Amino acid sequence: MLIKLPKGWELPERTATPEGLYLRRREAVKAMGLGAVAIAAPGLALADGKYPAPRNDKFGKPEPITAEKLATTYNNFYEFSDGKDLWRAAQKMKISPWTIKVSGKVEKPFEVGFDDLLAKMPLEERVYRHRCVETWSMIVPWSGFPLRALVDYCKPVNNPQYIVMKTAMDPKTMPGLEEVVYPWPYIEGLAMDEAMNDLAFVATGLYGKPIPKQNGAPLRLVAPWKYGFKSVKSIVSIEFTDKRPVSFWEKLQASEYGFWANVNPKVPHPRWSQATEKPLGSGERIPTQLYNGYAEFVAGLYTNRTAEKLYM
Ligand code: MTE
Numbered sequence: 001m002l003i004k005l006p007k008g009w010e011l012p013e014r015t016a017t018p019e020g021l022y023l024r025r026r027e028a029v030k031a032m033g034l035g036a037v038a039i040a041a042p043g044l045a046l047a048d049g050k051y052p053a054p055r056n057d058k059f060g061k062p063e064p065i066t067a068e069k070l071a072t073t074y075n076n077f078y079e080f081s082d083g084k085d086l087w088r089a090a091q092k093m094k095i096s097p098w099t100i101k102v103s104g105k106v107e108k109p110f111e112v113g114f115d116d117l118l119a120k121m122p123l124e125e126r127v128y129r130h131r132c133v134e135t136w137s138m139i140v141p142w143s144g145f146p147l148r149a150l151v152d153y154c155k156p157v158n159n160p161q162y163i164v165m166k167t168a169m170d171p172k173t174m175p176g177l178e179e180v181v182y183p184w185p186y187i188e189g190l191a192m193d194e195a196m197n198d199l200a201f202v203a204t205g206l207y208g209k210p211i212p213k214q215n216g217a218p219l220r221l222v223a224p225w226k227y228g229f230k231s232v233k234s235i236v237s238i239e240f241t242d243k244r245p246v247s248f249w250e251k252l253q254a255s256e257y258g259f260w261a262n263v264n265p266k267v268p269h270p271r272w273s274q275a276t277e278k279p280l281g282s283g284e285r286i287p288t289q290l291y292n293g294y295a296e297f298v299a300g301l302y303t304n305r306t307a308e309k310l311y312m
Pocket of ligand 1 (some may be wrong): 001071074075076077078079098129167186208214215216227228229230232233234249
């Protein structure tokens with residue numbers, strides 16, 4: 001992000017899965033009279049009937065949904081590469097078994113396996129806008145659970161102010177870790193009231209299937225009112241603390257990437273405008289919206305934070 005300005009974001013339209021194909025898939029399964037059994041059939045790669053999860057449209061039904069092929073082949077995951085075409089390299093990441101360590105201000109620190117955690121969480125599907133600070137954007141159906149459900153499961157005590165999440169570091173499978181200029185591991189955090197907001201989501205699935213490795217398998221944060229860099233991928237640790245974390249990008253360049261990083265078209269990045277965005281696969285730029293279009297859900301979080309730099 002720091003080094004490369006975005007380029008080449010228009011993958012040719014012909015490489016994209018037609019959106020209708022995804023939308024029609026549910027109808028086709030229904031029409032065939034097949035339920036969870038068919039969804040779990042080998043070859044369909046739809047983990048044991050958990051996906052697609054029931055849709056929750058409470059936060060809107062943004063359109064048009066980005067072609068699956070684009071959202072899964074144009075990614076940011078610096079652990080693998082600083083280029084966008086990292087999806088192949090990411091397939092080397094081992095995601096099973098996967099353990100998440102919970103520490104800090106909690107009743108009792110513990111570790112939990114991803115499968116055990118998933119079995120306890122209320123799965124649903126939400127279609128969210130996703131806006132990268134580099135100005136590309138997409139609209140995708142995430143499956144997962146509210147971050148609040150995960151926070152409650154962790155049992156925080158004594159009113160922690162922040163939740164901090166870290167990405168896995170496996171030098172054997174992640175060549176990007178050799179780039180010593182980056183302050184690994186990838187760390188991100190939210191204030192606790194942000195984490196408890198209805199919109200904050202943990203994604204374990206994408207397009208009605210388990211989330212691909214390149215998009216942050218097996219679990220990642222999705223905070224759609226913030227620039228995409230807040231949405232940390234492949235989480236292995238969660239800490240509750242009173243100390244505001246200095247996140248990956250902030251450590252690297254605090255004058256360009258701050259803690260809050262709320263989307264605001266009126267506040268330019270020091271090196272480019274944030275007024276418009278380029279939906280992946282589209283030939284045209286469209287206006288960017290305050291809080292990425294989610295002001296009704298999140299603006300209240302910031303009314304008393306007037307002294308903070310909220311939009312970078
Ligand atoms: N998480 C980790 N661990 N490493 C990264 O490089 N990139 C961030 C975020 N989470 C990143 C990360 C950025 S800049 C963006 S825009 C989103 O992931 C991209 O998510 P996507 O590839 O699923 O679209």
